Amino acid sequence: MSETYLPSCCSPLHDHWPLPQALPGVQLLSTRFTAERLAAEDFGRCGIAPVPGVAKRQTEFLAGRLCAREALLRLTGQAQVPPIGADRAPQWPAGVVGSITHGNGWAAALVARRSAWRGLGLDVEQPLAIARAERLAAEILTPDELRRLQPLSAAQRAWRVSLTFSLKESLFKALYPQVLRRFYFQDAELLSCGEDGQARLRLLIDLDREWTAGRELQGQFGEFQGQLLSLVAIPA
Structure with missing residues (x-):
């Protein structure tokens, strides 16, 4: 497992803000991903539990979780991967709110402390x-x-x-x-x-x-x- 390993299916994580208004205390990380470059060992080397499905589904999940882990590291100092809840939603650490999105080869996650933001919803289409x-x-x-x-x-x-x-x-x-x-x-x-x-x-x-x-x-x-x-x- 490596918290710094970046699989070849993902571009280096980027912390730019692509929306009109930046929000104080919110960390946003994104990456571009290519399903054809996903390797069988990428989940293990990233320390992220794999999900079933075709390569596209696996790659977008991996890319989103890599973004979420880096965003949480920058916010809390701990590199955590939000697990999937029974309702299929990401389960964020206590005191944190966040959101993950992915589509058309791009994935992003943003997180913030619950003391500053009650809810965050990010979507790409x-x-x-x-x-x-x-x-x-x-x-x-x-x-x-x-x-x-x-x-x-x-x-x-x-x-x-x-x-x-x-x-x-x-x-x-x-x-x-x-x-x-x-x-x-x-x-x-x-x-x-x-x-x-x-x-x-x-x-x-x-x-x-x-x-x-x-x-x-x-x-x-x-x-x-x-x-x-x-x-x-x-x-x-």
Whole structure:
């Protein structure tokens, strides 16, 4: 096992901030990964328990956990690998919140102390093609969100559907560890998204006594290496 071994399927870990607004006390690490370069011994040499699945699934998992371990090392001084919980979510150390995402050969993890941030949700998505966005729009968007699409061009609609999907994924990742209740695309709505990369979302159902219908949350988003990246962060 080595906490410094970097498998050839992953690029050197990068600590840049690819979103519009940096958050104090938050560590974000990312890497690019190539499934074809995954070696059978990489999990063992990294000291990370392997997961079943095809090479792509294994490589994105390994890449995400490597990012999470380095982010935790920088935050806490301890290089820990968050295990998978019974609900398939990462299990972060006590006093820490975090999120992992991966897609299209890129993986990232961000962590922070719970005393500063109550929840973090990070999501990366490949923007949907126009035809696919049109097919999926009614599944992802509420009736009000669909109405707001009407004045937009086909390309703008596809981008908005992609953004809404990503922001709602980030919202779920940020809130689920607090409420321990699953909720779905129709249970929240995107109220606004500006050219400055800032977004506003609103819950449409009660998740618990605190997170009730009508509660609004702030998000941010940006395009990075041809992908769409979004973050919902809930201050303490």
